[in-house]
Amino acid sequence: MNAGYGGFAAAIILAKPSVPWWVLNVILIDGPDxxxxxxxxxxxxxxxxxxxxLDAYPRTFDMIHAxxxxSAEHKCQIIDILLEMDRLLRPGGFALIRDGKEILQQIKIxxxxFHWKMTLDxxxxxxxxxxxxxxxQKTFWRPKVGTHA
Structure with a gap:
């Protein structure tokens, strides 16, 4: 998400030991081409x-890097993007979100x-x-079903 010049994907390819990951770089329509x-x-x-x-099945991705x-300019709310991230991530999958502290505080709320486990660093x-x-990390959380007498 907001891939820049593809540096994250390039780092994954050059990692030693190598990791067998497939990386899809997504460029914002409204951002630099x-x-x-x-x-x-x-x-x-x-x-x-x-x-x-995104034209992808739910629970398609193991990791999303944003x-x-x-903090980039776009027309939608933080919650809209996070809902899409939650839809795309598999349970147990990870989201790495790099941004300003104020924005990350809003994201944490x-x-x-969503019952995600979170660590700010x-x-x-x-x-x-x-x-x-x-x-x-997206958890395997499910709502508790009440018992009926």
């Missing part, structure tokens, strides 16, 4: 507006309603830096 750079790097990607559903997606900019990372 960087899809050609992603293709030139031998990666795959698509344009998408996160205010609409880099400054929520909503993600808590610093980035390479340190504890005083703007960017933070919110590590989230």
């Amino acid at each position: 960087r899809l050609a750079v992603i293709f030139d790097r031998g990666l795959i990607g698509v344009y998408h507006d996160w205010c609409t559903a 880099s400054r997606l929520f 909503i993600a808590d309603l 610093n980035t390479e900019s340190g504890p005083m830096g703007y960017d933070k990372v919110l590590y989230c």
